[in-house]
Amino acid sequence: MLIIIKNNYDEISDEGAKIVAGIIRKKPDSVLGFATGSTPIGLYKELIRMHKEEGLDFSKVTTFNLDEYVGLPPSHNQSYHYFMWKNLFNHINVNKSNVYIPMGMADDINDHCEWYERKIQQHCGIDLQILGLGANGHIAFNEPGSSLGSRTRIKTLDEKTIKDNSRFFNNNIEDTPKFAITMGVGTIMEAKKLLLLASGIKKANAIKATIRGPITAMLPATIVQMHQFTTILIDREAASKL
Numbered sequence: 001m002l003i004i005i006k007n008n009y010d011e012i013s014d015e016g017a018k019i020v021a022g023i024i025r026k027k028p029d030s031v032l033g034f035a036t037g038s039t040p041i042g043l044y045k046e047l048i049r050m051h052k053e054e055g056l057d058f059s060k061v062t063t064f065n066l067d068e069y070v071g072l073p074p075s076h077n078q079s080y081h082y083f084m085w086k087n088l089f090n091h092i093n094v095n096k097s098n099v100y101i102p103m104g105m106a107d108d109i110n111d112h113c114e115w116y117e118r119k120i121q122q123h124c125g126i127d128l129q130i131l132g133l134g135a136n137g138h139i140a141f142n143e144p145g146s147s148l149g150s151r152t153r154i155k156t157l158d159e160k161t162i163k164d165n166s167r168f169f170n171n172n173i174e175d176t177p178k179f180a181i182t183m184g185v186g187t188i189m190e191a192k193k194l195l196l197l198a199s200g201i202k203k204a205n206a207i208k209a210t211i212r213g214p215i216t217a218m219l220p221a222t223i224v225q226m227h228q229f230t231t232i233l234i235d236r237e238a239a240s241k242l
């Protein structure tokens with residue numbers, strides 16, 4: 001594992017974008033795995049700047065997102081489809097037909113999850129998967145207790161995650177989604193490289209567990225220790241308990 005500690009959020013965003021841009025420049029038809037949440041927003045902003053000012057070219061890139069809420073249409077302003085278009089895809093030259101995000105409104109969710117896995121395989125896997133980290137140690141929506149070999153599937157969200165997310169749904173727990181489609185831990189571990197980002201004191205305990213272990217399904221992020229090419233990119237606060 002390569003652990004990079006930067007001073008603050010802006011610095012991890014810039015460094016993360018440099019890593020992503022390096023991969024695209026080396027392999028213009030890279031397959032990138034993207035995450036939502038607050039952590040990667042700065043990285044996405046920097047990628048947009050690199051596209052606009054330095055001509056970073058996404059025209060041949062394919063993207064797979066980690067997860068999506070069940071029951072939210074892409075047009076819903078809290079869906080991960082909406083998030084990705086707003087925070088990244090609308091501002092770069094990615095080809096719409098190369099963008100894959102799980103469909104929370106799929107008629108047959110299990111079928112859709114199998115299709116998603118097949119699509120990743122048809123693209124010969126993900127070159128670089130960006131990951132955020134839940135304060136409870138989740139990656140994507142693989143909550144504590146998720147099988148470390150799991151594949152893309154529907155998952156019940158942890159009570160704490162639902163509570164955390166309710167701030168985006170007018171603090172109304174009723175309206176906050178209880179299920180999500182998520183890549184599995186096994187799916188994530190098949191990416192050729194992992195880039196896990198975390199910022200802030202709230203992530204310090206989860207980062208300590210992720211780096212120091214022991215590896216346990218109760219903290220799914222700990223599995224990244226087993227990947228040959230994991231980079232953990234954190235700021236001083238997130239690193240403060242190491």
Ligand code: F6R
Binds near residue numbers: 067134139141
């Ligand atoms: C989102 C995702 C989640 C987040 C995690 C951290 O696609 O997979 O696992 O990465 O909940 O969220 P933030 O970055 O908002 O702290």
